[in-house]
Amino acid sequence: MRALRDVAIVGVSTTEQTRRSEGRHGLSYALEALKMALDDAGLAKRDIQGLYPMMDGWPLAGPGQLGGNYRSTNWAHQLGIPIRWFTGAVNSGGGTGVSAILDAAAAIGAGYIDTAAIVLGFASSNPSDPRTASWTSQPFQFNEWTGTYTAAQFALAARRHMHAYGTTREQLARVSSTIRNYGHVNPDAVMYGRGPYSVQDVLDAPMVADPLSRLMCAQVNDGGAAMVITSLERARDLKKPAVRVLGGADQVCYPAYAELPLLEHPLGGAFSRDWVDDGFAMSGLTREDVDVVQLYDGFASWIVMQWETLGFCEVGEGGAFVESGVMELGGRYPTCTDGGCHSFSHMGAPALLRPIEAVRQLRGEVRDDCPGSSKGEHTYDPARCRAARDPQVALAVSMGPPTGGGNLALLARD
Amino acid sequence: MADASGAGRPAPITAPLSEPFWEGTRNGELRLQRCGSCSRFVWTPQYACPDCLSEDYEWVACSGRGVVYSYTVVHRSIDPSRFEAPYVLAVVQLEEGPHLLTNIVGCEPEAVQVDMPVEVRFERIDDEFTVYPFAPREVQE
Numbered sequence: 001m002r003a004l005r006d007v008a009i010v011g012v013s014t015t016e017q018t019r020r021s022e023g024r025h026g027l028s029y030a031l032e033a034l035k036m037a038l039d040d041a042g043l044a045k046r047d048i049q050g051l052y053p054m055m056d057g058w059p060l061a062g063p064g065q066l067g068g069n070y071r072s073t074n075w076a077h078q079l080g081i082p083i084r085w086f087t088g089a090v091n092s093g094g095g096t097g098v099s100a101i102l103d104a105a106a107a108i109g110a111g112y113i114d115t116a117a118i119v120l121g122f123a124s125s126n127p128s129d130p131r132t133a134s135w136t137s138q139p140f141q142f143n144e145w146t147g148t149y150t151a152a153q154f155a156l157a158a159r160r161h162m163h164a165y166g167t168t169r170e171q172l173a174r175v176s177s178t179i180r181n182y183g184h185v186n187p188d189a190v191m192y193g194r195g196p197y198s199v200q201d202v203l204d205a206p207m208v209a210d211p212l213s214r215l216m217c218a219q220v221n222d223g224g225a226a227m228v229i230t231s232l233e234r235a236r237d238l239k240k241p242a243v244r245v246l247g248g249a250d251q252v253c254y255p256a257y258a259e260l261p262l263l264e265h266p267l268g269g270a271f272s273r274d275w276v277d278d279g280f281a282m283s284g285l286t287r288e289d290v291d292v293v294q295l296y297d298g299f300a301s302w303i304v305m306q307w308e309t310l311g312f313c314e315v316g317e318g319g320a321f322v323e324s325g326v327m328e329l330g331g332r333y334p335t336c337t338d339g340g341c342h343s344f345s346h347m348g349a350p351a352l353l354r355p356i357e358a359v360r361q362l363r364g365e366v367r368d369d370c371p372g373s374s375k376g377e378h379t380y381d382p383a384r385c386r387a388a389r390d391p392q393v394a395l396a397v398s399m400g401p402p403t404g405g406g407n408l409a410l411l412a413r414d
Numbered sequence: 415m416a417d418a419s420g421a422g423r424p425a426p427i428t429a430p431l432s433e434p435f436w437e438g439t440r441n442g443e444l445r446l447q448r449c450g451s452c453s454r455f456v457w458t459p460q461y462a463c464p465d466c467l468s469e470d471y472e473w474v475a476c477s478g479r480g481v482v483y484s485y486t487v488v489h490r491s492i493d494p495s496r497f498e499a500p501y502v503l504a505v506v507q508l509e510e511g512p513h514l515l516t517n518i519v520g521c522e523p524e525a526v527q528v529d530m531p532v533e534v535r536f537e538r539i540d541d542e543f544t545v546y547p548f549a550p551r552e553v554q555e
Contacts, residue, residue: 141426142458145545146517147488147497155486156505163484163528209503210487259458260505260513262483267454267465 007105008235008242008414011041011228012356017190017345021123021222026055026348027078029224030121034079037117037226042239048228050085050107050116051075052100054349056124085113096120097351097398098248098407104229105245114230121224122348140258150257150401151217151299155209157261157402158301162211164263165316169211171323172300173202176216176342178327179297182386183339185369190221191343196383202300216300218341218350225352227359232414242414243359246393249279253404261402263305271404276311283410287312290410291391292361293333294354296398297340303327306397309406329382333395337361337386351398355409358394361387362413420537420545422496432459434473439544443475444534446510457512478534479551480508487523502526506548520549 013036015029030053038044053075060074072086085107087100096118104116161167177197184195197215205215235242254266265271280286287310295306304318312333313321327335338344338357345353360366364376369384371377378387392413399406428436438445447456451468455476462469485504491497502518504526518526519535532548539545 141428141432143515145420145423145426145539146503146515146547147423147492147501148503148515149492151490152486152488152492152503155488156484156503159486159528160484160505207487207489209489212486260515262505262513266513 004109005111006232007108007229007245008232009101009227009229009245009355009359009411010235010238010240010242011037011039011043011226012359013037013040013224013226014188014345014353014356015224017188017221017223017347019190019219019221024123024222025059026057026121026123026224027059028121029123029222029347030055030119030226031224033121033224033226034117034119037119037228040240041228041230043115043228043230045079045081047115047230048079048081048117049083049113050104051079051083052087052096052104052116052118054096054120054352056122056348085116096349097353098355098396098409099250099398100352101227101229101245101355101396101409102248102250102407105248108229108231114234116229117226118229118352119224119226120348120350120352123222124348143258151212152209153257153261153401154299154302155212157263157305158211158299160263161301161305161318165319167301167304167319169203170199171304171319172211172216173199173213175297175300175303175322175327176202178322178325179303179336179340179342180215181382182329182337183343185382185384185386186339186344187367187369189339189344190219191339194343212299212301215342218298218346219343221345221347223345223347225347225350225356227352227356236414241363243362244412244414246285246410246412247279247283248407248409249275249282250407251275251405256401256403256405259403262404263402265404270315271309273309273311275406276309276408279408279410285393285410289393290333290395292337292358292388292394293327293335294337294358294394294396295335295340296351296354296400297336297342298346298401302402303335305402306399306406309399310395310397310408329380329385329388334386334388337366337388339386351400354398355396355411358396358411361391362394362411420539420543423537423539423545424496425539425543426545431461435459436543438473438475439536439546440542442536444478444546445473446476446508446512447471448474455508455510455512457508457514477509480506480532480548482518482526482528482530482532483507483513484528485518485526487526504532504548506532517547518549519547525550
């Protein structure tokens with residue numbers, strides 16, 4: 001085996017994100033995103049050796065196409081390249097986000113492959129259907145009869161958190177107004193220009209599943225996204241500044257949606273959180289080193305719980321932590337700075353959108369309403385700006401619902 | 415015993431592993447797997463005990479009693495033709511230990527509280543399936 005190598009992200013892309021695609025297949029978005037990310041990196045498809053795809057179905061069904069989206073052979077055939085390293089939706093990645101970055105970094109770092117691409121495409125959302133993401137309401141035999149769905153599952157965890165720790169709806173609303181106001185000044189966000197939102201606006205929105213109002217919930221969108229990862233050595237020869245993958249961690253405990261959202265392990269006791277400290281330790285960083293944060297903001301309450309899980313505050317103090325304004329521009333940890341899944345996009349399984357936004361912040365490629373935005377010049381006025389001030393280190397997290405699982409990647413400018 | 419108020423709820427798609435459970439609800443019993451090795455009660459049904467990994471288990475009727483661990487009053491129904499909003503989704507912790515997902519029936523949605531004592535109230539969907547919502551229960555002092 002060769003010695004371990006350093007790894008970097010060299011290409012990122014997001015296609016148009018939309019409330020409802022017309023006549024496109026998820027693969028269409030995935031291919032568009034892949035080409036954009038390769039162009040961003042200055043690489044060609046033949047450079048890809050590892051592939052991490054996530055899509056809402058493969059366009060051909062039938063013999064030999066079983067599980068098409070997750071079959072390496074189908075992808076190799078469609079892309080016209082040999083694939084050496086392949087994983088469908090990995091570990092806690094749900095949407096092949098941070099988990100896939102860590103897996104690719106391990107494979108590249110160990111020398112099995114040189115370059116990998118993560119690619120997502122979704123085109124089957126139906127905003128009028130409250131079941132939101134179809135995979136969260138599959139006919140699980142112990143769930144379907146209850147009328148549960150995604151928002152309701154998160155609401156159960158939110159209510160328990162409020163009961164156990166005194167978390168308030170106002171604190172949840174602060175999360176959503178903060179994130180939505182970033183999206184309000186992001187020209188690429190589905191909800192661009194739709195704000196700004198006050199805490200009261202969020203509280204007054206129609207209730208979906210108590211305590212979650214409509215504005216505390218993510219959208220449902222279509223679109224594509226991709227990322228290209230390679231060795232740091234090669235990255236330094238490419239056209240964009242390299243963003244290093246310093247380290248991270250990942251764990252799962254039990255299946256989301258099929259099982260219950262609990263704040264403790266089903267076998268009893270607290271969920272282990274040592275994976276978080278391990279992720280920081282292998283990166284050689286502490287929480288103090290982090291400049292900008294991207295969390296999975298499917299629902300406001302889940303942001304509160306993630307700060308606790310990630311150890312930025314004590315368990316039970318997440319509500320007060322977000323209420324301090326820590327997530328806002330000018331706060332200690334500007335968070336979900338593209339508008340997140342609330343406002344930028346929640347296309348299908350959106351996990352990759354978090355680390356993509358982290359890369360854009362670190363590169364200084366942030367489009368917003370500042371007059372000099374296209375030249376990288378920002379006002380840092382929250383009414384029109386969403387750029388963190390000269391960030392060196394970003395924390396990207398794409399953990400799914402409250403089932404004890406999670407992941408994180410620490411990314412840094414080279 | 416089960417009444418017919420479950421009509422309209424979607425019938426579960428079962429697996430061989432869980433057939434004893436659905437046979438139980440059909441007969442007015444809420445059954446759980448109990449590990450033959452470490453005596454832990456297991457929910458949802460698993461092939462082996464997640465604690466000691468023993469494949470030796472038996473299906474036993476549990477008390478059907480528990481307390482509300484958490485709940486949500488759902489205002490946007492997943493399917494208004496089957497579930498009329500508002501309805502209450504809940505996690506109930508059974509006296510035997512496991513948590514399960516259910517509905518709270520038999521009271522106004524506003525009356526539901528965390529830690530409220532509840533007991534199973536079976537609802538028959540059809541000849542084959544009976545589901546297991548919970549309702550408030552009187553606690554003897």
